[in-house]
Amino acid sequence: MSNKRKGILLAIIGPIMWGISGNVAEYLFSVPNVTPQWLVTIRLFGSGILLLFWCLVTEPKKTMAVWKSPHTIINLLVFGLAGVLVSQYTYFSAVAETNAPTATIMQMSGTVFIIVYLALRSWQLPRRLDVISVIFAVAGTFFLITHGHLNSLAITPMGAIWGVLSGLGAAFYTLLPRKLLKEYDTKLAIGWAMLFAGIVMLPGSLSLATPKITVPVFAAIFYVTVFGTMLAYLFYVASLNYLSPATTGMLGVFEPLTATLIGVAFLGTRFGVPEIFGICLILATTFLQTIPTEKLARFSHKPTILK
Structure with missing residues (x-):
């Protein structure tokens, strides 16, 4: 398997786990006393502990080596707070204010933020392929979740604010860890970043009322902590070793796709023509990103320098 295909696989598995997690x-x-703050704290603190325990067992010396470099500690804090914590808290606040599909749609704006940032940083217009992929991704998500009707989304002002912020958070956690991953193992960087974010959230969450933990609630918390957070972040961020941030961000469309398929499988949702069209657009995004670069010369153009 080529590195690009490996990266695409990792970048798809992560969002699928997130889609289920949403x-x-x-x-x-819907459980009394479960709030975004409480859930995000449990997720981040628990996932950080699990990842670092894994690192301590396999590579104990490297796990503590990050503390020898103030620069690395600062980068981990920035990634943990500006990337992991912001993306988690804003997304789940959007879910609480609206619902999982609506919050996922708003989070997809992160792809646009990434491509705009990269274009400004390099002072070049995005590739035509990236522009087409963004249009396909956004349009496909729109048709898939909204049934093709603008008025099917009932977004409150706070839900809209949290949704836009979650898009920024998605861009941050895609862009921020690239330098860290060049020096440290993925699970090590993610583990420390999550633990830092969880520790920051812990004092405020301890003052909140504790939910009643039943078997279904425990199972749900276990899933969002282990699969929907630890493994999802691990796979998604690991994909950055093989793909550009823009490509990784665009493959996040599998998150709303998964959320919708779960609705079909367990909630009796049926696909109409707009939804099928949306699925085709989303899958087309993946196909576009797997085309080898040398084959794009026939229909791609050289990026234009902005002036």
Whole structure:
């Protein structure tokens, strides 16, 4: 398997786990005293501990080596707070204010933020392929979740604000860890970043009322902590070793796709023509990103320098 295909696989698995996690979180928010702050704290603190325990068992010396470099500690803090914590808290706040599909749609704006940032940083217009992929991704998500009707989204002002912020958070956690991953193992960087974010959230969360933990609630918390957070972030961020941030961000469209398929499988949702069209657009995004660069010369153009 080539490095690019490996990266695409990792970048797809992560969002699939997130898509399931969004629906599970929506269920948890129906449980008394489960708030975005409480759930995000449990997720980040628990996932950080699990990842670092894994690192301590396999590579104990490297796990503590980060403390020898003030520069690395600062980068981990920035990634943990500006990337991991912001993306988690804003997304689940959007889920609590609206619902999982609506919050996922708003989070997809992160792809646009990434491409705009990279274009400004390099002072070049995005590739035509990236522009087409963004249009396909956004349009496909729109048709898939909204049934092709603008008025099917009932977004409150706070839901809209949290949704836009979650898009920024998605861009941050895609862009920020690239330098860290060049020096440290993925699970090590993610583990410390999550633990830092969880520790920051812990004092405020301890003052909140504790939810009643039943078997279904425990199972849901276990999923969002282990699969929907630890493994999802691990796979997604690991994909950055093989793909550009823009490509990784665009493959995040599998998150709303998964959320919708869960609705079909367990909630009796049926696909109409707009939804099928949306699925085709989303899958087309993946196909576009797997085309070898040398084959794009026939229909791609040289990026234009901005002036």
